[in-house]
Amino acid sequence: MKRLAKWRLISLFAILALILSGCGEPFLSTLQPAGEVADMQYGLMKLSTYIMVGVILVVMIIFVLVFFRFRRKDDKIPKQVEGSHKLEIIWTVIPILLLLILAVPTVAATFKLADVSKMDQKNTKALVINVRSHLYWWDFEYPGQKIVTSQELVVPTNEKVYFSLKSMDVKHAFWIPAVGGKMDTNTDNINKFWLEFDSKKADEAGNLFYGKCAELCGPSHALMDFKVKTMSRDQFDSWVKAMQNVKEPQKADSAVAQQGQEIFNKSCVACHAVTPQNNKPEAARLAPNLTNFGDRSRVAGILDHNKTEIKNWIRNPETYKPGNKMTGKYPEMSEDQLNALSEYLMGLKVQQ
CATH class of the missing domain: 2.60.40.420 (Cupredoxins -  blue copper proteins)
Known part of the structure; x- marks a missing residue:
């Protein structure tokens, strides 16, 4: 009876976990990609999942066939034979092929995502944002536009946005699940990468994405959130101009x-x-x-x-x-x- 009660409890938790996995707002998950980087990462996740599931299915089918076809029917010791060289070659070559199928696109995507040469060019026209993480908030500096904002990142859609990441206290990690990442922000070096925000997906998300710290950094780690506002390039230029026009503190209106x-x-x-x-x-x-x-x-x-x-x-x-x-x-x-x-x-x- 105790075992039955435990299994009932486990089943209840499993059902609750399944139900809760479908809760939440749109575009909070890596399973709803909203940009080029997220699409590549999602594709790699699906590829690795298909390979793993395929291997499990093949192994289970072989196991069931062997279990029923070669099960013992008497107490006689079966004939002892040495290993089959043909089988050994097969189960050595197949994993190597599966590994290559997974490794080639992964390595190609890694090099593509690591290409930040454009942001390092002198007088670059690329949009570069310096992200600085603090306990427990985010600082966003636009060096080319000479403005700074915090907690809400503003970006244009349908173009590469380059990020320079650094931490001002302890290790954090910059992550926008629906768009791509994550990348550590360290105190002793600068990490660089790029993201692209898809305009159609941004419209579906209400032009607001959610970002988080993805590295355990202290008691309020889970609350170290930031928001990402997306807009067209023309709207972004207007926002930048409006921010640049704020030369002194705004006066109170009442x-x-x-x-x-x-x-x-x-x-x-x-x-x-x-x-x-x-x-x-x-x-x-x-x-x-x-x-x-x-x-x-x-x-x-x-x-x-x-x-x-x-x-x-x-x-x-x-x-x-x-x-x-x-x-x-x-x-x-x-x-x-x-x-x-x-x-x-x-x-x-x-x-x-």
């Missing part, structure tokens, strides 16, 4: 927001920038750039983008991201101060 701006200037501006220019060395960027905070889709990368969640985050960030570097860096605020500050932050939008 009395409450003005009060919030004063609070921000006293308590927050030492860490958070509200202009997108990359005039600060990356090592000096202590916290996410908030220039276009009002245009974003999440607070701290994980909370709904509204004033209530902004206040919840500021009130106690440790509740939402344990081990973050914002906790304890500013004085406790009253409800009126939180209302004013959230009003100001929601007004930080870039007009295109």
Whole structure:
């Protein structure tokens, strides 16, 4: 009875796992590729899966045939023979052929994905983005456009986007499951790779993809998310121009927001920038750039983008991201101060 109860429990968990595997939003999985890199990686996954399943099926068929055809019917010891040279050649050659079938496209794809020569050219016209990972947020610098943003990566579709990856504290990993990756961000060297975002798939995903840290980096590793906004090249150029036009902190547009701006200037501006220019060395960027905070889709990368969640985050960030570097860096605020500050932050939008 105990064994039966255990099997029932295991069966229940297996069914729940199967049901939950179908949950979630579109384009959160590598099984829904939305770009050239993801397509190549998905193709390699399918190829290796087909080979493994094929091998398992062949072995199982041979096992069943041998089991029934050559099963013992008496106590006589069967005739002892040496190994068959023909069989030995067959089961040596077949794995080698399967390995070649898997290795050739894998090596070819690896060299293609590793080709970042275009981003290293002098005066390159390729879009290059410097990704800098922190505990537990992301910094995105566009050196060719001379702007910086955080937490939400903005990219054009249907063209290669090159990434230069580095960590500012511990090892992290940059990963956009539906588009490609993942690649480690290290403290002592820079990793480079490229991605391409398919416009049709981007439209299906609402022009918003999800990115994550894929390397265990601390207590809030699972909460180190970022969002990727995709748009056409013309829209991207307009966004870049709008960001470049922000030369100084945006002025508050109401009395409450003005009060919030004063609070921000006293308590927050030492860490958070509200202009997108990359005039600060990356090592000096202590916290996410908030220039276009009002245009974003999440607070701290994980909370709904509204004033209530902004206040919840500021009130106690440790509740939402344990081990973050914002906790304890500013004085406790009253409800009126939180209302004013959230009003100001929601007004930080870039007009295109």
